Amino acid sequence: MQIFNCDHCGHVVFFDSVQCMHCASTLAFLPDQITMAALAPAPDAGVGLWRRLGAVQPGALYRLCYNHATWDACNFAVPAASPHLLCIACRQTHRLPDLSDPGNLRHWIRIEEAKRQLFYTLARLGLQPTDDSAPPHAGPTYAFLADLPGEPGIVTGHHGGTITLNVAEADDDERARRRIALHEPYRTLIGHLRHESGHFYWDRLVRDADKLDAFRAVFGDERLDYATALSEHYAQGARTDWSHHHVSAYAAAHPWEDWAETWA
Structure with missing residues (x-):
């Protein structure tokens, strides 16, 4: 089993995690980085956008995959600049x-x-x-x-x-x-x-x-x-x-x- 670490608090998280059980940060998999990441809401940047936390690529903006918001069926994220609602996997x-x-x-x-x-x-x-x-x-x-x-x-x-x-x-x-x-x-x-x-x-x-x-x-x-x-x-x-x-x-x-x- 592949395990990851929350890049906000360092706690162990898993590939299908959507929230860190230690710091409660929202988690998503970033296909463009091939890693899990902690995200924080970024209403100043736009509706539905999230800003990456942690030391790697800090501040990068993403949206949660449409299938997450609609069906609770995906934990991948989409770069904010993408024209797509669905992540690359969906x-x-x-x-x-x-x-x-x-x-x-x-x-x-x-x-x-x-x-x-x-x-x-x-x-x-x-x-x-x-x-x-x-x-x-x-x-x-x-x-x-x-x-x-x-x-x-x-x-x-x-x-x-x-x-x-x-x-x-x-x-x-x-x-x-x-x-x-x-x-x-x-x-x-x-x-x-x-x-x-x-x-x-x-x-x-x-x-x-x-x-x-x-x-x-x-x-x-x-x-x-x-x-x-x-x-x-x-x-x-x-x-x-x-x-x-x-x-x-x-x-x-x-x-x-x-x-x-x-x-x-």
Whole structure:
């Protein structure tokens, strides 16, 4: 678990904290600085603006993400000069379920929390731009959707730069049911997002970077028919010696999944 310190009083705070429990300062994560910060209201600078406290970047002005003010669903901040109401992480989500449904709202908030954790990891690795002017498609974009009556079920996966997640995965009971049905003992929200981000970055770090030969030397030949490989995996299960060669049984299904599982 990544921990931080309140830059007003020095007390330990956490990635999802919104208030320091020691000095009561408002806290927010600053994507452009990749850190947590203590903030104080700055009504002299403008409505809804906050001024950073502490010795690092003192006086810098921010707004709280619109999803914080509206849904209590985000603790990221937006630089005051930005034209955006949403923080850079929330802007990556392009499609949402019907948030008038309390269950969808509750599940979406949990998924966004996991997505912010992934954002932090990718930013620390230098894979996710943090400048507020960066276009959303500079990193993965997201669609968090719910099954609808009479419509095909939403399938979690990655396609064309967008990671789709069925919001039912945020329901503990439903996720446990799927975990048992699909023999995936480590099925978690953050694991799902990390896995699918692996598919996103395979396109950029392997395919688009002309690293296919190096990839195949480690993970195998991705030209193996993907649909057939997955069908055989679910019908027959993983090879008995998968643990000698892969990080999970699912990783043995296809080289793409082998790569993606190393991200989870």
